[in-house]
Amino acid sequence: MSIFVLMAGGTGGHLFPAMALAQELRRRGHQVQLMTDERVTHYGDRFPAREVYVIPSATPSIRNPVKLVQAGIKICFGIFIAFKQLRKSNADAAIGFGGYPVFPPFVAAKLAGVPGILHEQNAVLGRANKALARFADVLALSFEQTRFANDFSIEKVVTGNPVRDRVRDTAKGIVYQPVKAGQPFRLLVFGGSQGARAFGDLVPPALAALPETLRRQLRVTQQCRPEDLERVTEAYRAAKISVELSTFFDDLPERMADSHLVLCRSGASTVAELAVLGRPAILVPLPGALDADQKNNAAFLEEAGGGWLVEQATVSPQSLAKRLEELIENPQALSAAADKAKALGQPQAVERLADLAEKVAAKK
CATH class of the missing domain: 3.40.50.2000 (Glycogen Phosphorylase B;)
Incomplete structure (x- = not known):
């Protein structure tokens, strides 16, 4: 020993x-x-x-x-x-x-x-x-x-x-299942404290801008800061979107595996877990980092075809809504990205x- x-x-x-x-x-x-x-x-x-x-x-x-x-x-x-x-x-x-x-x-x-x-x-x-x-x-x-x-x-x-073992155990035997027409589309949104704030401002109006048929199809799970819970809940209620909000998810690996698309930061552990689980993601690197580590992580996944890098400084609710609409209506693209992400998993x-x-x- x-x-x-x-x-x-x-x-x-x-x-x-x-x-x-x-x-x-x-x-x-x-x-x-x-x-x-x-x-x-x-x-x-x-x-x-x-x-x-x-x-x-x-x-x-x-x-x-x-x-x-x-x-x-x-x-x-x-x-x-x-x-x-x-x-x-x-x-x-x-x-x-x-x-x-x-x-x-x-x-x-x-x-x-x-x-x-x-x-x-x-x-x-x-x-x-x-x-x-x-x-x-x-x-x-x-x-x-x-x-x-x-x-x-x-x-x-x-x-x-x-x-972690929990991620590896969750990944065993799972296969990405593309959403079929009329079925619920599961979107997971998380990003730590700083990501939760930015995504709380960005994601609800982006989803509200989607066509009504897509809004009815969405099942959103989103991490949210305690001080933003009431505001974000009201935004989803007004848009008539089914959502589960929480300040912390202790079963995040299982939720990632159950998602059709993940929207998140691109920290090293997040990118590694996405790859092991084989889940496509829109990656929004934490801005302002001197080492640009999250941007480099996201670029690695994007270049391999396993996700899409979106800069927080340039993204808007309108541009995010357009990207989401394209992906939700193209399950083949999501399935291909899931396969390519899985190929990177270690x-x-x-x-x-x-x-x-x-x-x-x-x-x-």
Whole structure:
């Protein structure tokens, strides 16, 4: 048995692949610990780790010298805390999944002599991983072509982006069923807190602009912010569209599998899960990201024919309505996109990453 310390920022995009790896490592008889930030409270009770440690961290900002110094002090304190815990746990390997909360524990692992793997979920190497690459033994990639990865001379292994057991179990044996004339068309809309706000403003008027026959056919499931629930509910009621709204869906993989079309952000975990499940999607990347990671993820799926990239800055309810009408009335196009998305899926990514983790741990 080996002891693996997984390190991930406390968002689903980082925690979900870490969770998938934890599930696989535990199946193989290993012990798993997690180092993350305080946001883990949203997921921590479901994370399959023997111990969960919240490590102090901060995102440095060069624009504000005072905040930069404060962040530096907090990061140094986080390194100290993580170093003590790593020495105490006698860890065999550390696997980091990106985000600035990974910085203190991953640097601490290097100082403690614990070999480390950095996993990049996106099609572009993130800023935190670029800063940490010099401390890593291996860089694990989700995409064959990952921007900035070749800037570093360390070993690189393409493993794919692990998806949780729940996603893999849902994907087994399912086949995309194109909608037939007169049958309900199931549209799923989600995007995290920032996506929920934008989609709450954009999607209801777009669907309201569809012809009445299509509006009657729709069965919409949409994530919505608590403060927007009443407003969005009223918009759908006025348009006479059947909708289920919620601030959070804990059965999202099953809902994705049950959908004819998904409208969502293009975070790495979302794109990986869409591919494993084989579901066509309209992808609206989070705007303003310095690394343009979500745009690169969406472009990868679009170029393969598995989805459609739509920029938030240029989309309007009218243009979205036109795109939706074209797709709803062309089930063959949706079915073809589902097949092409499925062809990109890597359900065995978690096994490849676990194999790599065991290989690195054996070196210690």
